Amino acid sequence: MKDTQSKRQWSKRTRAVHQGTRRSQYGELSEAMFLTQGFVYETAEAAEQRFIKSGEDEYIYARYGNPTVAMFEERIAALEGAEDAFATASGMAAVNGALTSMLRAGDHVVSSRALFGSCLYILEDVLTRYGVEVTFVDGTDLDQWRNAVRADTKAVFFESMSNPALEIVDIAAVSEIAHKVGATVVCDNVFATPVFSDAIAQGVDVVVYSATKHIDGQGRCLGGVILGTKDFIRKTVEPYLKHTGGAMSPFNAWVMLKALETMDLRVRAQAASAQAIAEALDGHPALERVIFPGLQSHPQHALATRQMEAPGTLIAFDVKGGQAATFKILNGLEIIKISNNLGDAKSIATHPATTTHQRLSDEQRDALGITRGLVRLSVGLEDPEDLIADLTGALSVL
Ligand SMILES: Cc1ncc(COP(=O)(O)O)c(C=O)c1O
Known part of the structure; x- marks a missing residue:
């Protein structure tokens, strides 16, 4: 029935x-x-x-x-x-x-x-x-x-x-x-x-x-x-x-x-946290750039606003100092886990150049902006203030 x-x-x-x-x-x-x-x-x-x-x-x-x-x-x-x-x-x-x-x-x-x-x-x-x-x-x-x-x-x-x-x-x-x-x-x-x-x-x-x-x-x-x-x-x-x-x-x-019964509530909460985290990280002296479609600085901010109800739950940021500095930051995170899934209730940090996009040639990675300092952050359901504290704490090592 x-x-x-x-x-x-x-x-x-x-x-x-x-x-x-x-x-x-x-x-x-x-x-x-x-x-x-x-x-x-x-x-x-x-x-x-x-x-x-x-x-x-x-x-x-x-x-x-x-x-x-x-x-x-x-x-x-x-x-x-x-x-x-x-x-x-x-x-x-x-x-x-x-x-x-x-x-x-x-x-x-x-x-x-x-x-x-x-x-x-x-x-x-x-x-x-x-x-x-x-x-x-x-x-x-x-x-x-x-x-x-x-x-x-x-x-x-x-x-x-x-x-x-x-x-x-x-x-x-x-x-x-x-x-x-x-x-x-x-x-x-x-x-x-x-x-x-x-x-x-x-x-x-x-x-x-x-x-x-x-x-x-x-x-x-x-x-x-x-x-x-x-x-x-x-x-x-x-x-x-x-x-x-x-x-x-x-x-x-x-x-x-x-x-699916809880997806709307989960994803909206994750997206709200992602916006808050992107704004908190934007301009951080240890970062080359923060990429998030909800920031005015994103080259397609206007398109993102027109095309999607909200800019999503993922943020990318580029750490100054390349892979060594980036690994130091990743290893310094406490709540955010180093893993390669995304969209999870648990916040996840990924280093695409050495994991999900390792197979690509250097030229392909360069064309896509996948630098040695790029981190992909999937924002989860934790308290956004805790996530910001975890990130800024790890970044302070630099
Ligand atoms: C954009 C995109 N498409 C497809 C997939 C593959 O999904 P699955 O791991 O469920 O096979 C992924 C996984 O990370 C993805 O990010």
């Missing part, structure tokens, strides 16, 4: 608590975890029929779909304003699934060059291995997008806010450029978060998230999701993913589903 029939269009926060709920015969209030791989059919004829055409809420095998996973998919699709969603084993399974399911040898893709290391691997190494041509552009330069798209461009790809240097791509303008040549716009929206971004309304065709980040928000499970039209999700993405094995596990879907 589904719990979503309603005449009213409830707000995002309300949908995040209720949308997609399926109740068993017991009428449980909290969503049940259907930890099952398979499903039983009344008769052999019913099994045959389901393999020919399965209706809504008729399942075959958890790699194809599962009621708990379906609850998560319906809830996140409702939040994002997408017609449909397919949940995946990780964020990278989502990026790979969205692109690989639609592309063929001979297709052309235009991508922003400022990407998370694993996204870059898919664009630079995997797709090209199968005969897809990829042109990289500076995602902040609309002329480069205009010059790169061609009649045979099948897709454009970008992180709406890049990892780790927080460059912002103009979603509406790039979507318009892509649509003029009939290309599909695929946006990795992790840093913008489902709370602050309205990417589909701004022109994006396919949104991907690593659910591992703000959606879980408490560092427990890997997951991802691809959002788009019913046609794209069911005719292009689903056949590819159900046969290649990138589906989300029902256990992880249950964790993500329940986490």
Whole structure:
């Protein structure tokens, strides 16, 4: 039994608590975890029929779909304003699934060059291995997008806010450029978060998230999701993913589903703290620069304000004195943990040059502003005054 029939269009926060709920015969209030791989059919004829055409809420095998996973998919699709969603084993399974399911040898893709290391691997190494041509552009330069798209461009790809240097791509303008040549716009929206971004309304065709980040928000499970039209999700993405094995596990879907109930409150609190921390660090004598879209000094502050409801939960800062000085500061932190996840309740500091973006060449890192002094800070749910004290205490070592 589904719990979503309603005449009213409830707000995002309300949908995040209720949308997609399926109740068993017991009428449980909290969503049940259907930890099952398979499903039983009344008769052999019913099994045959389901393999020919399965209706809504008729399942075959958890790699194809599962009621708990379906609850998560319906809830996140409702939040994002997408017609449909397919949940995946990780964020990278989502990026790979969205692109690989639609592309063929001979297709052309235009991508922003400022990407998370694993996204870059898919664009630079995997797709090209199968005969897809990829042109990289500076995602902040609309002329480069205009010059790169061609009649045979099948897709454009970008992180709406890049990892780790927080460059912002103009979603509406790039979507318009892509649509003029009939290309599909695929946006990795992790840093913008489902709370602050309205990417589909701004022109994006396919949104991907690593659910591992703000959606879980408490560092427990890997997951991802691809959002788009019913046609794209069911005719292009689903056949590819159900046969290649990138589906989300029902256990992880249950964790993500329940986490969506609190995501709005968590992410808003984290973003408010991020703004306070960025303002406190701005101009600190030990720092070369503080990068945060909520600061006037961010080169795309106006675009960020127009495109997102709030500038997010991540800050980057460049420490004077290179890697040695930066490691000293990282090692001096008490509350903030040295790790490489983000969007967690626990604040996390990452040194991209030696971890998440280690694989890149020096030239690639230079082009993206990933210096030896760059720190990516994911702001968590601790008291912001404690986080500021932790950071300024560590910085005082210099
Ligand atoms: C922008 C971006 N996309 C995708 C991913 C991959 O997500 P996952 O680790 O869930 O595979 C990450 C992870 O850090 C990311 O930052």
